[in-house]
Amino acid sequence: MPDSEIRYVQRHSAIVRVTHWINAAGFLALVVSGIAILLAYPRLHWGETGSLGTPSLVDLPLPFVLELGIRGPGRYLHFLAAWVLLFNGSVYLIAGLYTRHFRNELLPRRSDLALRPMLKVIVNHFQGAPEDEIESYNVLQRFFYLGVMFVLIPFMFVSGLAMSPAVTSVIPALVEMLGGHQSARTLHFVAANLLLLFFLVHMTMLFLTGFNSRCRAMITGYLALRKKAR
C-alpha cells in the first residue's frame, strides 16, 4: 500500500507515553509481588483481627505458599514498585493539570453524559474502530480512566497504608474508617481485583482495536490510519 494512503494522527503526548509504560511495569511488579504476599495467607477476614482458628470471610481456593524466598522479596518489590508508581503518578498528575490533559481529554463531554452516546460506544466497537474516537478517548474510556486514576489507585494506597502499624500509629483513622486491620487487607484485595479487571478489559479493547497500531501509538505517539476510500 502506498504511503499516501496512510495518515498519522498525533495521539499521545510524550509525558503520557513515558508515564504509561513506567506505570505498566510498576503495575506488573505490584501484581506479581502482591500475589506472592497473598499466598502466604490466602484467607480474608473482616474486622480487626483474624488468623487460622478463627472464622474467615472467604478462604480463597489458592495454596499456602510459605517459602521464604518468595514471601520476603515479594514484600521488598511491592514497596519499591509502590514508590515508583507514586512518583510516576505525581509527575503524570502535575503534567496533566498543567497541560489540561484531564479537562480536555478525560473529563466526559456534557453531551456524552447520557445513555444513548454510551450505548453507541459499545455498539461501535462491534462494527470496527469508529472514526470519531481516533483523536481522543470515548466517553466510556473517560469514565473508566478517571475512575481508575482518581478512585481505585488512591484507594489502593490508602488501604495499603492502613495495613502499616507504623502509619496507623500516626493516623489511626486510616484503618478505623475501613473497619479494622483485616478489613483493610480484604478491601485492598478487592480493589486490586477491580484493577485487574480493568486491566483485562483494557487488553481486550487493545486487541479489538488493533494491538500493534495501538501499542505503536503509545510508543511513538502517532496512530497510523489507513485512509478510507471516499
Add this chain to the structure above:
Amino acid sequence: MSAILSRRKFITASLATATGVAGVSVAARIADGYGLLAPDHGGIFGAGEALTYGAQRLLMSVHSRAREFGRGDISRVSPVNHAHPRFDPYERLLYNKFADWRFYVDGLVERPAAFSLDDLKRMPSRTQITQLICEEGWSFIAAWTGVPLSHILQLVGAHPSAKWVLFYPFDDFWGSIDMPEALHPQTLLAYGMNGEDLSADHGAPVRLRIPRQLGYKNLKFLARISVTDRLDNVGDGNGSAAPGLGYSWYGGI
C-alpha cells in the same frame, strides 16, 4: 550537525546522570545524619526500603503510639509461627523455668549488666493491649506485660552516641531497632501475655514487643541485647538476619 547534537545530548545525559547519582548519595548522607537511613539500603530493593523507612520514621517523629485496645478485644486465638528452639542451652533453661537465665546488656553502655527474670519482673512494668500483625497477613490482639526497654537503657547508662539496639535470641534470628523505637514508651521487653508468663512458643522468657512494627521484628527467646552506634560491622551489615532471608530490616510496613 547531528553528530554535534548527539554529542551535546550525550554530555547533557552524562551530566544529568552524574548529578543524579551525586544527589542521591548526598541525600543518603543527610538522611543518615538524621537517623533516616535504613541499614539495608543497598541492593536492588534498597531504594524502596530507604524511602519507606525514611518516610515512616519522619512521619513517626510526632511520637505516635500504636493503637491500643480494650480487654474485650483480646483474641481467643493467638497463633505462633516459629515454635521455641529445641536445643541447648534453651531447652535446659526452659526446663528450669529460666531460673538460671540471665539477660545480658552490653555495648555502648556505662554499666554492662546481667539481669535475672525476677530482676526484670521487679522493675517498673507496663501492660498494653495491642495487635500483633504477622507479615503473612494474619493478626491477633493480646495484652503484653513487660519492662519498657527505655528503663533498661537508662539503668545501664546507654551512651548518647548510641543509634541502634541489637537483639540476640537463642535462635539465629538476630535483629536490631533504631534508638527512637528503643526509647518508645510502647517498646517492651515482654515477659507476660494475657496475664500469664509468656509461653515458650510465644518467646519465653522475654520477647521484644514493638507494636509499631510487624510480628517478625518482635524477636522472641532473647538472650542478650547490645547498644551500638553502627550496624555495618555486625553480621552481613544489613541490621538483622531478615534481609538475608529476603525481608526488609524495617518492619513498620
